[in-house]
Amino acid sequence: MSEHRMRRVVIAGGGTAGWMAAAAIARTLGRTVDVTLVESDAIGTIGVGESTIPPLVNYNRLLGINEAEFMAATQATFKLGILFDNWKEQGDRYFHSFGITGKDHWSAGFQHFWLHARARGLAGPYGDYCLELVAALREKFAHLPDDRMNYSYQLDSGLYAQFLRKMAEGDGTRRIEGKIARVELNGESGDIAALALESGERIEGDLFIDCTGFRAVLIEGALHAGFEDWTHWLPCDSAIAIQTESVAPPVPYTRVIAHDSGWRWRIPLQHRVGNGIVYSSRYLDKDAAHQRLMGEIEGKTVTEPNFLRFVTGVRRKQWHRNCVAIGLSGGFTEPLESTSIHLIQRAVLRLIRMMPLREISERDIAEFNEQQETDAVQIRDFLVLHYKVTDRRDSPFWRHCQSMEIPDSLAQKIELFRETGRVFRKNDELFAENSWVQVMMGQGITPRAWHPIAEKLRDDELAKLMTTISDQVKHTVATLPAHGDYVAQYCGAARAAAA
Ligand code: FAD
Numbered sequence: 001m002s003e004h005r006m007r008r009v010v011i012a013g014g015g016t017a018g019w020m021a022a023a024a025i026a027r028t029l030g031r032t033v034d035v036t037l038v039e040s041d042a043i044g045t046i047g048v049g050e051s052t053i054p055p056l057v058n059y060n061r062l063l064g065i066n067e068a069e070f071m072a073a074t075q076a077t078f079k080l081g082i083l084f085d086n087w088k089e090q091g092d093r094y095f096h097s098f099g100i101t102g103k104d105h106w107s108a109g110f111q112h113f114w115l116h117a118r119a120r121g122l123a124g125p126y127g128d129y130c131l132e133l134v135a136a137l138r139e140k141f142a143h144l145p146d147d148r149m150n151y152s153y154q155l156d157s158g159l160y161a162q163f164l165r166k167m168a169e170g171d172g173t174r175r176i177e178g179k180i181a182r183v184e185l186n187g188e189s190g191d192i193a194a195l196a197l198e199s200g201e202r203i204e205g206d207l208f209i210d211c212t213g214f215r216a217v218l219i220e221g222a223l224h225a226g227f228e229d230w231t232h233w234l235p236c237d238s239a240i241a242i243q244t245e246s247v248a249p250p251v252p253y254t255r256v257i258a259h260d261s262g263w264r265w266r267i268p269l270q271h272r273v274g275n276g277i278v279y280s281s282r283y284l285d286k287d288a289a290h291q292r293l294m295g296e297i298e299g300k301t302v303t304e305p306n307f308l309r310f311v312t313g314v315r316r317k318q319w320h321r322n323c324v325a326i327g328l329s330g331g332f333t334e335p336l337e338s339t340s341i342h343l344i345q346r347a348v349l350r351l352i353r354m355m356p357l358r359e360i361s362e363r364d365i366a367e368f369n370e371q372q373e374t375d376a377v378q379i380r381d382f383l384v385l386h387y388k389v390t391d392r393r394d395s396p397f398w399r400h401c402q403s404m405e406i407p408d409s410l411a412q413k414i415e416l417f418r419e420t421g422r423v424f425r426k427n428d429e430l431f432a433e434n435s436w437v438q439v440m441m442g443q444g445i446t447p448r449a450w451h452p453i454a455e456k457l458r459d460d461e462l463a464k465l466m467t468t469i470s471d472q473v474k475h476t477v478a479t480l481p482a483h484g485d486y487v488a489q490y491c492g493a494a495r496a497a498a499a
């Protein structure tokens with residue numbers, strides 16, 4: 001057996017992806033590998049990515065991060081889901097919440113009972129049966145015993161990277177500031193041998209992690225791993241981000257508001273609000289998008305607008321030779337459901353699970369790439385759903401979305417739900433049944449049938465089931481404090497302790 005150990009891990013890029021990778025690898029494998037991170041202050045980071053989803057809570061716990069300290073350091077607020085305005089049609093709104101709606105039976109999800117109850121006039125709106133949703137709309141929050149409240153964070157991505165940097169450096173990560181001028185390949189194997197910086201410094205490594213964002217300096221620039229373009233399914237290709245002062249206490253949810261050529265976001269943090277417009281440049285030009293964003297934001301701006309272009313899609317091989325692409329270098333499926341930071345987390349944990357002891361195994365590479373692809377494709381389908389299923393026909397953009405071809409996997413999911421009310425979660429899919437049901441119904445699909453087990457209940461039993469659940473939700477929400485007060489108290493204590 002070869003004596004060559006996998007010792008030197010080199011991370012190129014210090015955005016959210018680079019520091020999430022460095023912090024986790026240094027903390028988990030610190031004594032067995034040396035971690036070096038190269039980042040360029042002159043290039044900087046993308047400067048967006050503020051809304052996250054619940055698995056991040058576990059990522060932070062896994063790294064032993066104190067939540068209150070983390071939230072104080074990143075000016076974070078809690079997030080219970082996303083409020084969608086104007087997606088099904090103008091003036092309509094629905095909420096995609098974290099957590100679970102109602103109570104499932106092993107044979108059939110709660111939606112089957114709710115659909116039957118609604119047909120019998122015995123049920124209120126679907127959202128009345130979800131704790132996180134009702135709490136979000138009442139702007140309330142607290143941690144509940146047994147993690148009964150599912151939540152995530154809205155955070156300042158720059159501060160999150162700084163927080164992780166401190167942690168990673170504390171665990172031994174070496175940071176080098178400088179611009180990568182060249183990626184040197186090993187003439188025999190074709191693997192990456194070293195990163196040559198503009199300063200003349202040369203950084204050799206055994207495993208390279210490309211976190212250089214859309215530039216994809218290593219995985220594409222040097223190794224030409226290829227890119228699968230998904231623009232025909234996810235047509236937005238541009239965004240403008242801008243930050244504003246808060247004009248009201250922060251709400252525990254992100255807002256995504258559709259417009260005639262895309263959508264815009266509003267993400268409330270403790271100290272400010274993140275705003276942005278996402279659009280298809282085929283249907284809206286940059287100046288008009290900018291004007292629209294500026295006309296719709298609330299509060300004084302605190303930054304200059306950040307104009308961004310992107311191509312939706314995925315790197316064909318996310319692990320190629322001795323290089324793994326994590327973050328935007330690995331692909332981007334657009335920010336509507338806040339999935340990018342989650343994909344970083346999944347890739348980092350997956351890589352740690354598959355960290356080679358000596359030589360890199362082609363089997364590990366194949367397994368990693370297959371699992372990454374499954375994640376990306378499932379998330380892609382969930383995102384495409386929002387564009388495809390809509391009653392909006394009021395602009396060329398929406399008419400395009402409504403008439404576009406969609407992946408077979410998504411078409412099957414939509415039609416199955418439409419005909420039977422059934423949804424199945426496959427292969428550890430990120431978005432569980434509750435997410436699919438909320439978004440499919442929110443976008444306008446009403447199933448034509450429900451599971452026969454729902455009809456086993458007499459009307460009085462069905463009514464009691466519905467009332468019991470909604471009463472429990474109302475009762476719990478009534479005991480919760482206002483979200484803004486809870487955040488101030490929770491993070492205030494951490495700030496005071498740090499001072
Ligand atoms: P970057 O932040 O671009 O970092 C790249 C790093 O590489 C930088 O440090 C840079 O200096 C370095 N670098 C590049 N080239 C070189 C070189 N030659 N030499 C040295 N260093 C180099 N995600 C979410 O989860 N939630 C959201 O709400 C969300 N909103 C988004 C909105 C928009 C409009 C967009 C475009 C993305 C959004 N994302 C969101 C995605 C999120 O921003 C990214 O996943 C996240 O910031 C990670 O980016 P990154 O670290 O891969 O890249």
